[in-house]
Amino acid sequence: MTPRRLFCFALATASLLLASAGRAEDRFITVASTTSTEQSGLFGHLLPAFEKASGIKVRVVALGTGQALDMARRGDADVVFVHDKAAEEKFVAEGFGVKRQEVMYNDFIVVGPKADPAKAAGKDILEGLRRIEATKSPFVSRGDKSGTHAAELRYWKAAGVDLDKTKGPWYRDTGSGMGPALNTAASMNAYILADRGTWLSFKNRGDLGIVVEGDTKLFNQYGVILVNPAKHAHVKQADGQKFVDWIVSDTGQKSIAEYRIGGEQLFFPNAKK
């Protein structure tokens, strides 16, 4: 095998591998969504139905809400599907999104050590957080501009806790997704605000259990937005709109409601007619 032949062989192999690796003949859209939505397993249940009905494949890139919206601002997604109403409305107001539509809600819960040293258990989120802060019990925050993190900060504020003043070793800001943050909380035996979906599919619970749930304040609203083609001409407007229309349609809403983990419904469709 002479040097020249080997070189041509290597070149041909590299091109072939590159070409086959880059193959993207399917019709697809890119949806920027959140890690909590993906890790709850909802997409695994929801998307095959849409793909079958429309022939459009959905590629989900799962990041925190803040990251997902930033990604869409850069034009790297066709649709966003996140859960932070304020941030979403800002996104549309800035002209990056066409229209925000509500899709479904799930709820947040506070999980913590089963022994509950802060006596935070109950149905009142604000009171629970106050007690955690008062006892300076370890609390893990996602700290990553996600919808969950934004919600957590709103609750602290509503509870009258000034985090900047009282932050200390008890408040652990990890800057990570839901799963990794739960891992951290489990190993530290700390309290943490989580979405029910991720918690139900989370397997490394350690000594943690649900401490606060059922407060209506804990409802977490999801919205879907088509990225504005006026800002980014390459956005797949037609196919993206099909996805948006489907997910708020009766079929899509029914599919959302049908998703269960261990017999429990996680997401409650509430698209406006």
Next chain:
Amino acid sequence: MAWLTLDNLGLTEGGTRIVDGVSLSLAAGRTVVLGPNGAGKSTLLRLIHGLLHPSGGELHWPHALSQAMVFQRPVMLRTTAMANVAYGLKLKGHAARECAIRAREALGRAGLEHLAARPARLLSGGEQQRVALARAWALEPELLILDEPTASLDPASSREVERIIGEIAANGTRILMTTHNLGQAKRLADEIVFIDRGRVVEQTPVRDFFTRPRSDAAQDFLKEESP
């Protein structure tokens, strides 16, 4: 008549004068350079071949001569003996077919056709050195320089190498070599250049050098080196 004239050639490295003001006129067909260890013989050969640049002095080539060099340890590429011999020809730009023909021819003259397809690095020391000679010969050089070509070889291989050098010389190529083997020098040389501590001490026809060395240094050298 002289094919090379050296004019006060010198090479200094790290304060030491390895070659010190060498002025020499080379006209013989077969010149052998002798001298004690560290005299500067190998360095002088490399200066003439162009592998080293002198610190001072000049080389005058009346006609530029095509050269090839064979080193004490044969340097073989990780390929067949044939491909090694052909490599030098390929560098000169010959077509692949011509390289193959001339390489095979050179191997034949060196008595190595039966080893053409063998991996060169798996051959014995003597065989490798003969491949190196074939490689040099294939280039049809006008000057062949050899730096102690049989130093690492057994007597039988050394004889074979001497035979090949003799044939190359008989075909018209000028030979310039060094050796520690005085018998070899007697067998191969027309002329001896004796070097000591970087300087040329004697330049004498071969017979005269061994029977009537003119300098004390040469006399001492012959006394020590003779078997």
Next chain:
Amino acid sequence: MHDFNEPFVTAWQLVAAADARLAGIVLLSLRVSLAATAIACIVGMPIGALLAVGRFPGRRALIVLFNGLMGLPPVVVGLLVYLLLSRAGPLGSLGLLFSPGAMVVAQAILVTPIVAALTRQVVADAWTEYREQLRSLGAGRPRAAATLLWDGRFSLSTAALAGFGRAIAEVGAVMIVGGNIDGVTRVMTTTIALETSKGDLPLALALGFILITVVLAINAVAYGVRGWAERRWG
């Protein structure tokens, strides 16, 4: 105390079941990292060889640079490539982001300095042996570099393997530029990261064992081929 038996068992079960999704993930990992390594060799080996035999101003600085770039953090490379390939970036119109192609690009950038630096070392060592003879025969520096690359092909296979090992083991770059999209850009390392973040540590560990086994197998084969070839060519 964690039970380390469970991941082994899980790993065996996954492999035995010939799980189609797992096979897809392993194949994608191999395709991406092999392609990246091939590119890194095509680009990096000539650079390394020329650095070894060349003589030009700035050569030493370049050697130090490439040695340093061996330590490029994958996540930084991922971020840089993301910014390049993003629609908002200079190469956005290529539409490469979140595709295996982007992953190949990022890993190729990561691996090229390793291949170049290791090649430089191998060729430099050979150069000390071959230098006088090659110059005597009239080989210019570029030609000598090419000759030494071919001559050192067995030692260079180790450089290529080192590059491949780095590529297939990294997660930071492919996570950012690939997006870990299920069925499209999900490779072994990003799957392990995902399962870890879902708290399914036994599964993540099992996948880790499979990854290590694949890499070890490739290294073993390469070692055997190299041994055979060295005995053949000397």
